[in-house]
Amino acid sequence: MAKETLNNIKLGIFISSGLLILIVSLYLVGRNQNFFGSNFYVRCRFSNINGLIAGNNVRFSGIQAGTVNQIQVIDDTTIEVTLLIDKKMKPYIHQNTYATIGNDGLMGNKVINLTPNMVPAPEIVDGGLLYNKKKPYTDEMMETLSNTNNNVEVLSRKLISTVEQINNSHALWSILNDTTIPKNLNVSLSNIKEATVRINDMSAVITDIAKDIRDGKGAAGSLVADEKVANDMKQAVAHINNAAQESEVMVARIDSIVKQVQQDINNGHGTAHALLKDTMLVSRLNNSMSNIEKGTAAFNKDMEALQHNFLTRGYFKKEAKKNKKAMKE
Amino acid sequence: MIIFMQLRVNVTEFCIDFNCMKIPSSLLGFFNEIGAASRFVSRYFQEVVQPRYEVKQFIKQCFLIGYRSLPLIGITGFIMGLVLTMQLRPTLIAYGVVSKLPVMVSLAIVREIGPVISALIFAGKISSSMGAELGSMKVTEQIDAMEVSGTNPFKYLVVTRVLAATLMLPVLSVLSDAIGLYGSYLGVNIRDHTSLSLYFFEVFNTLKFGDVLPAIIKTFFFGFAIGIIGCYKGYNSSKGTEGVGRAANSAVVISSLMVFIIDLITVQITDVLGLN
Amino acid sequence: MAVTDTYSPDDSTAENVVIRIAHLRKQFGTRVVLNDFNVDLHKGESLVVLGRSGSGKSVLIKCIIGLLKPDGGDIFVLGKNIADMEHAEMDQLRSRIGFLFQSNALYDSMTIRENLEFPMRHHLRNLSNSEVNDMVMKTLADVGLAHTVDMMPSELSGGMQKRVALARSLILHPEIMLYDEPTTGLDPVTGREISTLITEVQKKYSTSSIIISHDMHCVKMTGDKIAVLIEGKCYALGTYEELERSTDHNVKQFFE
Ligand SMILES: Nc1ncnc2c1ncn2[C@@H]1O[C@H](COP(=O)(O)OP(=O)(O)O)[C@@H](O)[C@H]1O
Numbered sequence: 007m008a009k010e011t012l013n014n015i016k017l018g019i020f021i022s023s024g025l026l027i028l029i030v031s032l033y034l035v036g037r038n039q040n041f042f043g044s045n046f047y048v049r050c051r052f053s054n055i056n057g058l059i060a061g062n063n064v065r066f067s068g069i070q071a072g073t074v075n076q077i078q079v080i081d082d083t084t085i086e087v088t089l090l091i092d093k094k095m096k097p098y099i100h101q102n103t104y105a106t107i108g109n110d111g112l113m114g115n116k117v118i119n120l121t122p123n124m125v126p127a128p129e130i131v132d133g134g135l136l137y138n139k140k141k142p143y144t145d146e147m148m149e150t151l152s153n154t155n156n157n158v159e160v161l162s163r164k165l166i167s168t169v170e171q172i173n174n175s176h177a178l179w180s181i182l183n184d185t186t187i188p189k190n191l192n193v194s195l196s197n198i199k200e201a202t203v204r205i206n207d208m209s210a211v212i213t214d215i216a217k218d219i220r221d222g223k224g225a226a227g228s229l230v231a232d233e234k235v236a237n238d239m240k241q242a243v244a245h246i247n248n249a250a251q252e253s254e255v256m257v258a259r260i261d262s263i264v265k266q267v268q269q270d271i272n273n274g275h276g277t278a279h280a281l282l283k284d285t286m287l288v289s290r291l292n293n294s295m296s297n298i299e300k301g302t303a304a305f306n307k308d309m310e311a312l313q314h315n316f317l318t319r320g321y322f323k324k325e326a327k328k329n330k331k332a333m334k335e
Numbered sequence: 336m337i338i339f340m341q342l343r344v345n346v347t348e349f350c351i352d353f354n355c356m357k358i359p360s361s362l363l364g365f366f367n368e369i370g371a372a373s374r375f376v377s378r379y380f381q382e383v384v385q386p387r388y389e390v391k392q393f394i395k396q397c398f399l400i401g402y403r404s405l406p407l408i409g410i411t412g413f414i415m416g417l418v419l420t421m422q423l424r425p426t427l428i429a430y431g432v433v434s435k436l437p438v439m440v441s442l443a444i445v446r447e448i449g450p451v452i453s454a455l456i457f458a459g460k461i462s463s464s465m466g467a468e469l470g471s472m473k474v475t476e477q478i479d480a481m482e483v484s485g486t487n488p489f490k491y492l493v494v495t496r497v498l499a500a501t502l503m504l505p506v507l508s509v510l511s512d513a514i515g516l517y518g519s520y521l522g523v524n525i526r527d528h529t530s531l532s533l534y535f536f537e538v539f540n541t542l543k544f545g546d547v548l549p550a551i552i553k554t555f556f557f558g559f560a561i562g563i564i565g566c567y568k569g570y571n572s573s574k575g576t577e578g579v580g581r582a583a584n585s586a587v588v589i590s591s592l593m594v595f596i597i598d599l600i601t602v603q604i605t606d607v608l609g610l611n
Numbered sequence: 612m613a614v615t616d617t618y619s620p621d622d623s624t625a626e627n628v629v630i631r632i633a634h635l636r637k638q639f640g641t642r643v644v645l646n647d648f649n650v651d652l653h654k655g656e657s658l659v660v661l662g663r664s665g666s667g668k669s670v671l672i673k674c675i676i677g678l679l680k681p682d683g684g685d686i687f688v689l690g691k692n693i694a695d696m697e698h699a700e701m702d703q704l705r706s707r708i709g710f711l712f713q714s715n716a717l718y719d720s721m722t723i724r725e726n727l728e729f730p731m732r733h734h735l736r737n738l739s740n741s742e743v744n745d746m747v748m749k750t751l752a753d754v755g756l757a758h759t760v761d762m763m764p765s766e767l768s769g770g771m772q773k774r775v776a777l778a779r780s781l782i783l784h785p786e787i788m789l790y791d792e793p794t795t796g797l798d799p800v801t802g803r804e805i806s807t808l809i810t811e812v813q814k815k816y817s818t819s820s821i822i823i824s825h826d827m828h829c830v831k832m833t834g835d836k837i838a839v840l841i842e843g844k845c846y847a848l849g850t851y852e853e854l855e856r857s858t859d860h861n862v863k864q865f866f867e
């Protein structure tokens with residue numbers, strides 16, 4: 007019996023050591039092959055993968071980062087490659103990191119090289135898409151930014167001239183005896199004034215951001231890559247664009263009213279006729295004004311959001327400081 | 336398998352039928368043998384799942400078959416690792432890739448040499464002893480005695496041995512791989528200097544699941560083939576001392592051959608599956 | 612002397628018949644070993660089967676215990692036809708039959724104790740260790756070999772091995788004993804010892820037996836009745852004295 011127990015112990019040690027070695031080596035092999043442990047997927051697209059196959063290595067700046075997991079043909083010019091990347095590499099891979107196919111070793115094995123972008127961007131997400139061209143996203147964003155800025159400048163000029171025109175139209179003030187119009191007009195005007203100030207701010211901020219991106223500064227890169235900021239900006243521009251168009255229409259209408267009233271008075275039709283036309287025109291004017299109000303209000307809201315977005319907040323604060331300083335001087 | 340079973344059943348008639356057609360009786364004997372072996376294998380699979388289970392005897396066989404084979408297989412693995420390293424070194428130096436020595440050796444050991452050498456040694460040691468042991472038990476009516484004692488001798492003798500061989504060879508093979516790699520590490524260190532951790536880092540950096548898993552899986556088949564052939568030969572050995580000797584001898588020859596055939600099949604399968 | 616060519620199996624339910632072999636036929640390939648073999652074993656009786664070497668005596672008792680399957684005829688053991696038996700039923704029946712193999716068939720990788728415990732591991736599974744030990748020691752003592760309990764079979768002489776084998780076949784207290792040439796291969800003195808032992812245990816365990824032998828001393832000592840197996844048939848059946856006096860040439864040659 008004692009001998010049997012001893013034999014069982016020996017057998018137990020024998021089997022356990024075999025299993026232990028097996029498990030440890032599978033773990034070590036797996037760690038190398040990203041089979042076990044924590045990994046995440048990243049996609050990238052190529053037009054030609056040059057014989058890359060599933061299982062090829064993925065290197066990040068030359069460091070083993072993962073393996074090619076899957077290759078799929080999306081359409082006749084696009085092949086999507088799914089990479090299995092070690093989670094430990096995640097903080098270093100950004101949304102603007104770009105992927106290229108290179109050669110590995112003498113045997114002609116293919117390898118995917120992930121190269122970090124100089125421009126900072128947010129960390130890659132699981133299943134995110136990497137680009138295979140250098141800095142496409144930044145270029146695109148810079149273009150958008152400068153377009154936005156141009157638009158904003160034009161709009162701001164238009165709005166300012168509208169406000170001035172309305173303010174300076176003495177004839178308008180004299181004929182409009184409807185009590186609601188001056189009130190509405192006042193609200194619209196104040197909205198417009200606020201909007202123009204903000205437009206100036208925004209223009210300055212965009213200029214700042216563009217400059218930072220060109221200089222390769224920290225937060226700017228991630229800002230450009232942030233979809234929410236880009237959307238907010240686009241939306242703001244669209245809203246203010248509407249407001250500006252409406253105000254142009256309104257200015258044209260006011261002009262025509264003033265001209266007609268003057269003509270009527272000159273032709274001796276009297277104020278009664280003018281008043282008749284007035285009610286019709288007033289309703290149109292009111293309509294325009296409410297549109298302006300809506301547009302500017304929406305724009306202001308967008309700007310508010312941008313001012314509080316943690317990515318752009320800094321820029322707006324800087325701008326406010328600058329404005330204060332300018333006011334003092 | 337069914338065809339073979341029928342063939343076995345009808346083999347006497349076949350002999351008569353075909354004699355006039357001059358079918359060599361050795362060919363019929365061959366088919367008869369394959370048919371009988373197939374029946375033996377299918378009986379094994381029937382009995383291995385049916386209770387009652389001879390657990391104690393199985394553990395005893397694991398000890399005898401597995402643990403007792405470790406020294407022999409370990410020494411062989413060690414020598415193979417060492418020798419392979421020393422033999423490969425000059426060639427790798429000539430091509431300027433001596434740093435790939437751990438890579439080459441680990442691939443060779445893990446994929447092929449570890450499993451196959453272990454299996455061959457195992458076949459020599461285990462298959463022959465099974466053939467002789469069961470053969471002599473058959474001849475001295477011990478198997479009949481078990482049967483009349485209410486113990487199913489197939490379960491008690493064959494199932495436990497085959498199962499133990501199937502499960503122990505993979506363990507032995509893994510240990511042999513490990514010992515072989517250590518031997519190779521020593522082989523590297525005869526001329527060069529490398530730390531154990533660096534050496535094994537290189538080894539595991541090279542190995543993929545496609546190298547390790549098929550190699551381990553095939554050892555189960557090796558173990559099964561070795562066990563079942565040894566038991567089949569012993570269990571069906573003819574009367575007399577000569578029959579026992581023949582059983583032991585043919586068990587070794589056939590199971591060694593079978594190891595290579597299974598190896599060939601595995602390499603084809605892994606190739607088709609793209610595991611290399 | 613009684614030549615059993617007018618055998619009728621109708622009274623197979625007769626109370627004191629423990630084994631009835633009726634028209635038993637067994638062949639290997641084209642070689643017919645047993646052909647229309649008939650014999651009855653009555654309760655408490657010991658029947659000796661006499662036959663030349665290779666005449667099919669071992670085949671006969673292997674058919675009785677189910678190690679070989681008959682090609683024809685019926686074997687009733689303790690009132691039941693073994694051909695109709697399920698596996699479990701056959702196992703149950705085998706626990707009531709002791710079988711002493713010609714070659715002893717001791718498990719040579721086991722100690723004497725383990726050899727004797729082996730039949731119990733299946734049939735008496737719920738015995739405690741001390742009960743098992745008691746049974747082993749008692750049965751070994753019955754054959755006079757209590758001191759060999761922890762030896763290996765290879766350490767024993769031929770006669771001792773035969774006695775251990777006898778002890779192993781007796782350990783479950785079988786109702787029927789089948790002895791296959793118990794004295795063959797032993798020297799005359801040891802052979803006589805074994806024969807004496809067999810008659811002793813017959814009495815002590817009150818078994819009905821079939822004894823295969825061509826050792827006339829053993830036959831005389833152990834057999835109540837003798838069946839002569841010639842050309843696959845029960846050629847003659849009678850007591851020792853009856854057959855000794857037989858004038859039949861085939862029977863006579865055994866007694867010369
Ligand atoms: N398993 C078997 N296969 C083929 N032939 C057998 C088998 N067992 C016995 N025989 C044949 O049956 C005949 C009787 O054998 P057996 O009963 O052992 O003789 P004995 O009367 O000496 O005990 C022998 O000729 C033997 O060749």
Ligand SMILES: [Mg+2]
Pocket residue numbers: 668669670713791792
């Ligand atoms: Mg015999």
